[in-house]
Amino acid sequence: MLRALLLALAALALPAHAALELKPFSASYTADWKQVPVGGSAVRSLKAEADGRWQLNFEASMLVASLSEKSIFRFDNGTFLPQTYRFSRGGLGKGKQIELDFDWNEKQIIGSERGNQIRMPLNRGIQDRSTYQLALQHDVAAGKKSMSYQVIDGDEIETYDFRVLGEEVVETKAGLVDAIKVERVRDPTQSARKTVLWFAKDWDYLLVRLQQVEKDGKEYQIMLQDGTVDGKPVKGRSE
Template sequence: MNVASAAETAETKPQILPYTAEYRISSNSLTTTATRSLSKRGDNWQLSQHAKLMFIKVSEESIIEDGAMGLRPLRYEYSNNFSSRQDQKINFDWKHALASDKKYRKPWSAPLTAGTYDQLSAQLQMRQALICGRFDTAMVQTVVNRGKHKTYEIEKIGEEIIDSPVGKLNTVKLRRGREGSDSETIVWLAKDWNYLIVRLEQTDEDDTYSLELLNATLNGKKVKG
């Protein structure tokens, strides 16, 4: 391979792209909108989501390392101005293999192993596996939330063309669940748009939660079907 070919290959190598997006969120009988963005912060990724319903503001942010060890969360923060007892600030100390949160109402620390993510970085790692062609039929993730580590299996259940507020989109459809639990999440990701999440439906006992893409800009280009 000559230098020109090598450069071309490097330029066309599939990679995560930054974006900004607006989603409609529904939780049981409540509906609001949320903004989500993925951007570079030095050598790391910053993935954040902000939602507001009347006087309630909920924010999430994950700082994610993208290096030789792949995507690894460094810090995750969750804040709710209506219920601060649920606030979290998880620190992922990979050098000492320890995850901890001193802000949560029940401060905790636990051993940290490879393949452990917070709620947001888990979604980015799932998308990266699809973008880079490393997702075959299933994958396993461990997510830490409020001091609990839960291991999920994500399986590919098909492809589907869906109608959305941005037009018809070619999507891959995934299911996430865990052994011994009836809760599950179905997620649709746009194949032609860097596997951006365009729809998500989650059921957990009597609770339901859904997410639908309203508009987005991916790497400076407006997402449309």
């Protein structure tokens, strides 16, 4: 159960810009599991490296569990090009480690997951489990209504589909925020899980809320606590 909440935290999506631009940001979130009094927190940040690459970091914790995720990528002509991906989870029985390196010269993905070696062909457009979230934000900001991404998940390339549902006002600790509501599209005959996300229209489409319902009916909700985009604190309206 704790693992499910951490995985929900890991699904946090991030801000991007309709004008084919990335800016540094930091955002913190609180998480609630409605069935039991278990809470958690998470922080994501994006910063530019001196060599033109970007570093995307994620840290989540609750009770004795923790999770960390880091992606290094390049942004080239509107396309996110992963360079390295690292994932670590501990405190939930068996830990999990993922290491992936993206060799764009040799067109290969090389790495390991739980000690199992991974080697796969690399094509432009393939994302890791962090960079696809940036691609999603980029496309929502550009006004797209349906999106699809090829994401390396374990030793397979999975298709992640999303669609825009409309607009809603979300009440956060930073105030009321006008948001775009997006859902993950899954085949109901294959999965009963539901994931819905809300992105702030006036704050570079920063994620402000995420709601996830597991196949067993358990529900998790993640809400923005505070954040900054390009050094500016996120502030909603009071009414």
